[in-house]
Amino acid sequence: MQTIHGIAKLCSLQNSLADYLMPSSKVISIKDLSCTRGDNQLFDAVNFSVGLGQCLHVTGPNGCGKTSLLRLIAGINFAEHGEISWNSKDTANNSDFHRECAYIAHKEGLKNELTSIENLRYYQQLDSGVDEVALDDILDKMGILKCADLLAQQLSFGQRRRLSFARLLIADFTLWILDEPFTGIDTSGRNLIESLCVEHLENDGMIIMTHHQSLVDSPLNQYRSELTLGHA
Amino acid sequence: MSNKGARVSNKGARASNKPINTLSLYFQREWQLMFRNTSSLIQPLVFFVIIALLFPFSLPAEGELLQRIGGGVIWVSAVLATMLSLESMFHSDYQDGTLEQMLIHPRSLSLAMLGKALAHWTATGLILTLFSPVLCVTFNIPNEQIWVLFAGLLLGTPSLSLIGAIGAALTVTLRRGGVLIAIVILPLYIPILIFGAGMLTQSAQGLEVASQLYALAAILALSITLAPFAIAGALRVTIN
């Protein structure tokens, strides 16, 4: 039976920051991570590191474990084999890591009974005090200020996606973990998210994301490294 | 169309606040959600009354028999009504992804779960307790024993919510979790039932009930301190 290996391919990086890591800069490293679901081994012996200003694009066919990998990094799934470290400290029970990490997935994390602004306010309350002006600014930046007082269940799918991404702007998260961010969103929405990501990377952020298609043509390409799971 | 200017800015007043306490944040949030979904507030009470009222129909409804079984019937109804409302405790949070965000947030998951369980109690057990004197009247329970039942329910129902939340957390990812919650939780409820309903038997014989109240209070103390960790543990173990 063919073993499944993760292969890290470095695309040409114009940003030489990656080669020169200062001791105080933040890095997330994954060593020897493997994941089994039921009787299937999804992936095995995955190794990579992501530093500031870098974006890791995880691709592969359906069912190869892209979402599982992201969930392992985010901390929802427990890693039976392998190590995930943030600045050389294990990420399990590491509140410093979780404070700096934001995870956006297919399940949006929005309550249907609350309005858009109430949903955002809850996340803002979790991290710091409530700041109404900042909430308005974030909704405006995501282009859904007009939906601020609509219940989440009344929003269209694209508006809900924008609202779930609005969460990234609530606090200063270093690592963004995004699962299929460009799915189910229209072109203007996709451009908005891409520009947000580029802005984040320019400001010393990191992104780990999955997307099943190629990102060669997107503005993210210059920051991007690719990791392909599944049969090579 | 922007209505940006229409919002009142209280940036100066709130931006420098200390972060809100986890327990009160989740307690308030649960109530905010429940007010938007009012059927969830009424259902436990309706279950409670209907289950209790089934008994006079199924038994020879003489005053004395009802009086003797009334305390037990009301307690069993409270237990079953609480249990029926447990399944929905984590269901919607799990479906929309909010629960997973709670798992990876640096704030203490155990405190959040304590807040949720206490909010659940105020929406189920507390309301049942407040309504119980009315049911006592239908069962011809004498006045002196109504307060005994009330005190017992007041001390016992929070434990029901807390211990029940452990079962709800274990089964949150399962599709047909309701039956499993019953199998898992009902044996754990039996001590509370014994002490709570036993209080009425004792007081009917004219004896002191203080020790049963202490026992219920002790179970409550144990539940408040330990159950939140079990609930958080159950969530981390099953959500994968």
Place this chain on the structure above:
Amino acid sequence: MNPISATWNFLSNTYHRLGSPREFYTISRYTTPVFGILFLTLSLIGTYFGLFVAPADYQQGDAFRILFVHVPVAWMSMFVYVVMATAGAIGLIWRIKMAFVVTICSAPIGAAFTALALLTGSIWGKPIWGTYWVWDARLTSELILLFLYFGVIAVYYAFEERKTAEKATALLSVVGVVIVPIIHYSVEWWSSLHQGATVFAEGGPKMPTEMLLPLAFMAVGFMFFYGYALFLSMQNRVLENEHKSRWVREMVISQGKQ
């Protein structure tokens, strides 16, 4: 090295070896038959003493002799629950796979002991009190314990993913073990409220040696039965869990060729 530390080293080495599925399987091939033989001898001795040597009770006549099965089996039902919960705790805290196997394999055995305690209790009750069931403190506790075991088994089979099932089962058994003493005392209080005197005379420090000795033999014998049944069951489960690993495949192939 003095003999005490040598023994300690041997025991702790064996304990660590048991933590690996393959080592456990090898060790259990030898220890399981030993457990079985010990169970048979000890319980046969205990049965002989209990049936023929111990004097008849002045109140109950020969009917009380079922105590020699009922009491050890009831003890075992509680002992197995504690072992199950301890193994669950060890598995959760130190992440040892074999501890979870102990937990899930103990559950049906413990349930069987509990059911046996209920059965022998009700058989005992018939000649003494005329009914097959009395709401006695011990019998009622055993009944609740049976439902706790059912809950643990039900939770294990409810999950599709084995690792999740193991951890959920371990968590539930730990929660249960905290509540079991509470259940025990609350049922005792409840039965004193309704029943008055205990139905089954347990005896106590006043139990004559002729009764105590067979009881001890039966108790230890059943303990070895638990070990025998547990190790057999664990062997099966280890093979199931590790069916993809090389040592299992090699063993199956080599045994198939015989």
